[in-house]
Amino acid sequence: MQLGRASSRRLYKPSSRYLFIHSARRAFSVALQRKAQDVSTEVSRTRNIGIIAHIDAGKTTTTERMLYYSGHTRRIGNVDEGSTVTDFLPAERARGVTIQSAAISFHWPPLSVGDLQNTSANTSNLVPHNINLIDTPGHADFTFEVLRSLRILDGAVCILDGVAGVEAQTEKVWYQAAKYRIPKIIYVNKLDRDGAAFGETVKQIAARLHAWPAVCQVPWWEGGRGKFVGLGDAIGLRSFKWTEGGDGKDFQVISIDDLPSSEAEFALEIKKARRALVELLSEHDERMVEKYLEVDEDHLAIASEDIMISLRRCVLNQSSNIVPVFAGASFQNMGVQPLLDAVIQLLPSPIEALDPEINLGGVEGTLSSLLSGKLVSAGIGPKSKASTAKFKKQSTALIQNLESCALAFKVVHDSRRGTLVYVRVYSGSIKRQSMLFNTNLQVSERAPQLLKMYASDSVQIDTIPAGQIGVIPGLKYARTGDTLISYTGANPKSGPPSPLNTLQLRPIEVPPAVFFSSVEPHSMSEEKTVKSALDILIREDPSLQVSEDEESGQTLLSGMGDFHLEIARDRLVNDMKAKAAMGKIEIAYRESILEASSPDIYVFDKEQGGKQGRASCIAHVEPLSETTQIPLDDEYAYSAYEDGNRVTISLKPTTDDASEAEPWDGDLPPHLSIPSLHSALKNGALAALSRGINYAFQLHNTHVLLTLDPRKHIFGTDTTPAALSSAARLATKAALKATALENGSVLMEPVMNVTVSVDEASLGAVVNDISSSRGGHIMSLDDAGVTSGPAVNSTPDPLPRIDVARVYAPPDPFGPSASQTRGQGIAVDGRRQRNITARVPLKEMVGYLKHLRSLTGGRGTFVMGADRFERVVGQREKVLLKELRGF
Numbered sequence: 001m002q003l004g005r006a007s008s009r010r011l012y013k014p015s016s017r018y019l020f021i022h023s024a025r026r027a028f029s030v031a032l033q034r035k036a037q038d039v040s041t042e043v044s045r046t047r048n049i050g051i052i053a054h055i056d057a058g059k060t061t062t063t064e065r066m067l068y069y070s071g072h073t074r075r076i077g078n079v080d081e082g083s084t085v086t087d088f089l090p091a092e093r094a095r096g097v098t099i100q101s102a103a104i105s106f107h108w109p110p111l112s113v114g115d116l117q118n119t120s121a122n123t124s125n126l127v128p129h130n131i132n133l134i135d136t137p138g139h140a141d142f143t144f145e146v147l148r149s150l151r152i153l154d155g156a157v158c159i160l161d162g163v164a165g166v167e168a169q170t171e172k173v174w175y176q177a178a179k180y181r182i183p184k185i186i187y188v189n190k191l192d193r194d195g196a197a198f199g200e201t202v203k204q205i206a207a208r209l210h211a212w213p214a215v216c217q218v219p220w221w222e223g224g225r226g227k228f229v230g231l232g233d234a235i236g237l238r239s240f241k242w243t244e245g246g247d248g249k250d251f252q253v254i255s256i257d258d259l260p261s262s263e264a265e266f267a268l269e270i271k272k273a274r275r276a277l278v279e280l281l282s283e284h285d286e287r288m289v290e291k292y293l294e295v296d297e298d299h300l301a302i303a304s305e306d307i308m309i310s311l312r313r314c315v316l317n318q319s320s321n322i323v324p325v326f327a328g329a330s331f332q333n334m335g336v337q338p339l340l341d342a343v344i345q346l347l348p349s350p351i352e353a354l355d356p357e358i359n360l361g362g363v364e365g366t367l368s369s370l371l372s373g374k375l376v377s378a379g380i381g382p383k384s385k386a387s388t389a390k391f392k393k394q395s396t397a398l399i400q401n402l403e404s405c406a407l408a409f410k411v412v413h414d415s416r417r418g419t420l421v422y423v424r425v426y427s428g429s430i431k432r433q434s435m436l437f438n439t440n441l442q443v444s445e446r447a448p449q450l451l452k453m454y455a456s457d458s459v460q461i462d463t464i465p466a467g468q469i470g471v472i473p474g475l476k477y478a479r480t481g482d483t484l485i486s487y488t489g490a491n492p493k494s495g496p497p498s499p500l501n502t503l504q505l506r507p508i509e510v511p512p513a514v515f516f517s518s519v520e521p522h523s524m525s526e527e528k529t530v531k532s533a534l535d536i537l538i539r540e541d542p543s544l545q546v547s548e549d550e551e552s553g554q555t556l557l558s559g560m561g562d563f564h565l566e567i568a569r570d571r572l573v574n575d576m577k578a579k580a581a582m583g584k585i586e587i588a589y590r591e592s593i594l595e596a597s598s599p600d601i602y603v604f605d606k607e608q609g610g611k612q613g614r615a616s617c618i619a620h621v622e623p624l625s626e627t628t629q630i631p632l633d634d635e636y637a638y639s640a641y642e643d644g645n646r647v648t649i650s651l652k653p654t655t656d657d658a659s660e661a662e663p664w665d666g667d668l669p670p671h672l673s674i675p676s677l678h679s680a681l682k683n684g685a686l687a688a689l690s691r692g693i694n695y696a697f698q699l700h701n702t703h704v705l706l707t708l709d710p711r712k713h714i715f716g717t718d719t720t721p722a723a724l725s726s727a728a729r730l731a732t733k734a735a736l737k738a739t740a741l742e743n744g745s746v747l748m749e750p751v752m753n754v755t756v757s758v759d760e761a762s763l764g765a766v767v768n769d770i771s772s773s774r775g776g777h778i779m780s781l782d783d784a785g786v787t788s789g790p791a792v793n794s795t796p797d798p799l800p801r802i803d804v805a806r807v808y809a810p811p812d813p814f815g816p817s818a819s820q821t822r823g824q825g826i827a828v829d830g831r832r833q834r835n836i837t838a839r840v841p842l843k844e845m846v847g848y849l850k851h852l853r854s855l856t857g858g859r860g861t862f863v864m865g866a867d868r869f870e871r872v873v874g875q876r877e878k879v880l881l882k883e884l885r886g887f
């Protein structure tokens with residue numbers, strides 16, 4: 001921290017006990033825009049961060065304050081009144097929940113222009129930074145949205161509800177963030193509420209998130225047991241006090257030596273927190289030990305800057321597993337400015353962030369290994385010796401021509417500005433008018449304009465440099481999750497040369513959809529507009545899927561949960577005004593084959609869209625298991641796992657005697673390329689897998705092997721990508737039919753991973769209900785609290801356990817026992833809770849919330865996510881089939 005003890009003496013003039021360091025601000029002006037542009041191109045002064053938490057922990061409320069204090073909004077938006085900047089969809093505002101991640105940029109400390117001054121808690125010692133903030137949804141149905149956002153974050157703020165403590169959804173997202181090794185800080189919010197228990201929450205961080213809490217702030221309850229009025233800063237040995245009912249801009253910074261005698265205990269607690277912090281850091285950071293010895297082992301004498309530097313080292317080097325903990329009550333406008341200081345002081349810049357993972361032609365590596373040419377040496381590209389040498393030579397030139405590489409992480413349809421594609425640039429820079437090649441769709445499109453989003457304002461910019469987030473309006477094709485690259489001298493039709501045209505940044509697997517609903521346009525004439533609206537929906541959210549049921553002709557929309565589909569319906573009908581009705585939300589069962597088929601060849605020869613189409617290919621299908629062999633022995637082979645199935649494509653001569661076959665040299669008619677062959681054949685196979693033969697459900701656990709002999713199965717210009725897709729679809733379908741009719745197929749149902757939080761008294765009833773009435777399997781019974789010892793049958797998680805007895809946590813004046821003695825007579829929610837983890841068929845979870853509430857007196861909560869599809873057997877299969885067939 002920049003404000004050390006010496007400087008604190010300089011700032012706290014003896015004559016003035018309290019120091020007011022804040023002033024009014026004016027709106028974002030032209031001068032500021034210019035200055036903003038300068039700051040935002042400086043990567044070391046950029047933070048790409050996300051806010052993660054359980055539903056209702058206060059992410060949106062906190063974000064609104066961040067925008068306000070940074071000078072980007074003139075008033076504070078209110079979630080409960082539906083006036084926030086980040087929850088901008090009507091459906092979000094109506095429900096008060098965040099559904100889409102919104103990315104907005106602001107500066108902290110604010111840019112100083114004219115009367116606009118720096119108001120961070122650390123005064124002028126911090127230089128303005130550009131913060132790109134992504135607000136993520138907390139509802140379990142939108143977990144995919146969170147996971148996708150996590151892939152582009154360099155750091156995260158995890159917000160906890162100070163009353164409920166660590167909740168199930170937080171745990172889930174926390175472990176994901178830990179898996180991606182994203183540095184995090186924690187903000188314990190809602191400390192103004194009755195029953196807030198900061199100390200207990202700190203212990204839960206250790207017990208349930210398995211992180212060492214580095215308590216940087218302690219809550220200030222007036223006189224020890226009064227109202228929540230501010231915070232004690234263990235790093236700066238001072239306190240912050242906010243004016244009740246104010247907008248939070250004005251707060252007092254009081255050195256602990258200046259605290260009144262009525263707050264002696266509070267001052268003592270700040271010192272205790274400082275000792276605990278120094279000790280914790282000393283255990284993980286040698287240099288902190290040196291500092292400690294330099295000041296004769298006086299915990300309080302270490303300069304606050306040294307503590308901050310050590311803490312930053314520990315946060316960035318995640319092996320220490322230390323997480324700094326901050327506190328506040330965003331709704332009361334308390335605690336947000338010091339939190340913002342912590343964001344820029346503790347979380348990494350893009351330069352310090354982890355090297356992004358990439359996939360190049362099916363081989364995994366990192367972006368820096370690609371840019372340095374190492375990925376090529378590691379065996380990317382052609383497999384034969386001669387061609388590898390040639391390829392290596394070409395690769396340097398290839399990489400030099402790569403102008404930029406970016407990930408489209410969000411597509412938003414804005415009624416005013418049209419489609420906005422949010423991108424994070426990873427290398428080079430995207431310039432206005434750049435031709436961008438979409439490696440997922442194999443299409444090129446120009447970026448007509450570039451924008452930077454500041455709250456509800458947007459500013460036109462000329463470039464989006466590496467490390468930055470920006471918006472490209474007007475792209476026609478880019479979808480959420482697509483990789484976009486610009487390349488000097490790219491072919492306008494086929495894009496950059498191979499293998500760069502296959503580059504995928506941070507690929508992420510879409511989880512299976514478990515619910516679906518039909519979409520019926522009101523009339524034939526509406527079909528086209530409904531289809532366009534659905535196209536926008538799936539461009540925005542790749543966890544939604546649209547399919548056509550061949551036999552009934554119905555359009556089906558599938559998603560992650562009933563709430564997910566409900567929101568999709570809202571978007572479609574209310575926001576996009578599509579004239580369509582959505583049917584009942586139903587469970588998406590799957591079908592799986594039991595035996596392999598013999599190879600089936602199909603020759604497609606038909607007119608398509610007024611043009612002759614001709615292509616051929618061979619399909620072979622088999623059940624997919626861990627032992628399935630994936631033949632990737634020829635250099636043009638390709639394999640992709642999608643939505644529970646695998647499609648492998650082999651492009652090679654198909655002579656009976658393989659030794660006689662002349663190897664194929666990769667020659668293709670000019671209108672075709674290897675990636676276009678792969679993509680057309682894969683899409684054809686996936687279309688065939690969308691409907692099973694016996695039960696009409698999508699196929700699951702199926703491996704399709706498509707073989708195409710380029711000399712025999714391609715017929716000059718008649719072989720269009722559409723003809724190839726049709727050949728692949730029909731060949732796959734024939735192979736599926738052959739095995740399903742001869743050997744039968746089985747029904748699979750989605751099984752969910754469910755975490756139920758209940759109080760001790762309801763535990764027995766809930767466990768009994770899950771295991772006997774719902775056919776679920778209890779996986780573990782964890783203690784959600786921390787007071788009754790270690791967890792029983794711990795859930796699997798990637799982090800080592802922490803001895804809670806060694807964790808420093810300040811006492812809670814209003815903890816559970818205190819609240820009972822405060823005459824309220826009820827235990828505070830979130831304390832003494834038990835967590836039940838179980839695997840339960842989705843069918844048995846429909847309407848569960850209502851039942852859980854009745855079993856727990858309204859206090860039980862649960863989150864669930866799809867675990868896997870399981871075969872339905874015995875009596876259950878009979879009953880289910882009867883139900884599905886309706887007879």
Ligand SMILES: Nc1nc2c(ncn2[C@@H]2O[C@H](COP(=O)(O)OP(=O)(O)OP(=O)(O)O)[C@@H](O)[C@H]2O)c(=O)[nH]1
Nearest residue numbers: 055056057058059060061097098138190329330331
């Ligand atoms: N008393 C109190 N209430 C708060 C505080 N912060 C947020 N709230 C309230 O908690 C509720 C949820 O706040 P949000 O900001 O919407 O929470 P969120 O985490 O964004 O929720 P989702 O978008 O649904 O995931 C709202 O009613 C807020 O007014 C706080 O510090 N104190």
